[in-house]
Amino acid sequence: MGLEELISKMKREGTLRSREIEEALRRVKREWFVPERYKKEAYADYPLHIGEGQTISQPTTVVRMTELLNPGKGMKILEIGAGSGWQAGLLGHIVGRKGMVVTVERIRSLAEMARKNLERAGIRNVRIVEGDGSIGYSDEAPYDRIICTAAAPEIPEEWVEQLKEGGRIVAPVGRDIQRMVVGEKKKGGFEIIHEEGWYRFVPLIGKRGFPR
Ligand code: SAH
Secondary structure, X not given: OOHHHHHHHHHHOOOOOOHHHHHHHHXXXXXXXXXXXXXXXXXXXXXXXXXXXXXXXXXXXXXXHHHHHOOOOOOEEEEEOOOOOHHXXXXXXXXXXXXXXXXXXXXXXXXXXXXXXXXXXXXXXXXXXXXXXXXXXXXXXXXXXXXXXXXXXXXXXXXXXXXXXXXXXXXXXXXXXXXXXXXXXXOOEEEEEEEEXXXXXXXXXXXXXXXX
């Protein structure tokens, strides 16, 4: 399957809806973010190993989460779990010059790989931070959007604190299999506005994550 075929499939299935995400998929090519030996499988709709026991998520999952996140031009977005850097790159393209993405990765070799991949893709508004994103990243807070690409036991209070009012969080929640949870910070507090699933992510490790 090639990129255009994958895009058609995701549109047909109703996963890919927004014009901005479609453009980002064409511009920030998944083939630049998968290991060399998987180049031929870059547009197959399944996750691929990226080393250190981690994976680049399935395209359908990445697109669905991006649709749920509803990112826009000029926004500041926090991602937890940089991995290959692909999700962050797509978001970087969508938020544009006036926006920025901060992505946190706990495994050094992956943070370095993400940096290299994003550089090769010509994405300049993504900052990669090495560390424990389970407590967010307060240095750049507050954020318009927070997206987590590892399975969390629950939504950590630090993420909610670091979110702007009116902001949104998308994260897979659960141990072995996960529900995709969408929540918004409102005047009255944090509110879950949508849940769907099931998904299977690698675990969030760290202070607010699962014990290793
Ligand atoms: N968004 C990635 C998918 C990465 S898989 C992509 O587009 O390729 C999830 C990643 O979360 C893994 O790389 C894992 O190392 C990382 N991770 C797990 N717990 C973390 C934590 N507490 N802080 C930062 N990264 C974490």
